[in-house]
Amino acid sequence: GQQVMQIPQYQHVQEGEDFTTYCNSSTTLSNIQWYKQRPGGHPVFLIQLVKSGEVKKQKRLTFQFGEAKKNSSLHITATQTTDVGTYFCAGPKDSNYQLIWGAGTKLIIKP
């Protein structure tokens, strides 16, 4: 069945270091979405990518959608404590109104 794989499961970084999470879909996606879930919180929508090869930036966050529309990445430059949380990618299921979720990547800032 349709799957969205996301790696790594965890990433420990020093504050100020960069962070990257990767998503790979088993099928071509019409779009991919990214959500952030703070510890103890609920997922919050960050961005949606639609076009092949699309790159979008939100301050220190850079989102990319692959040329084949099967993979995506989120890169955070110079992490801050406010970036802590779990980042999920999600793509539409074949039905198009449901989402297939990646496993999430937990960003942990080393003390």
Add this chain to the structure above:
Amino acid sequence: SAVISQKPSRDICQRGTSLTIQCQVDSQVTMMFWYRQQPGQSLTLIATANQGSEATYESGFVIDKFPISRPNLTFSTLTVSNMSPEDSSIYLCSANYGANVLTFGAGSRLTVL
């Protein structure tokens, strides 16, 4: 931005009892979704709730265990029936406000003893 109110935020329940979670959205939406999230895990879709029709359940979830109501376009409930400790989890309601982007409620953290 869209606001979804979900309650209770947390509860501790006894085995064999049932709990109903309520979800209120601030504007009319066609589809609402109920998810379960185990600690440290991703989101698992329980069912899709459409107004005026039976909910559509995902594999592994059945109506007798997780009955859902959707009486109008701004409200839905999920009941967790005959609870066991394995039902301890976070339950999240969400709504699709357009372009398949989801807005989530704050979640209901359920502990079953």
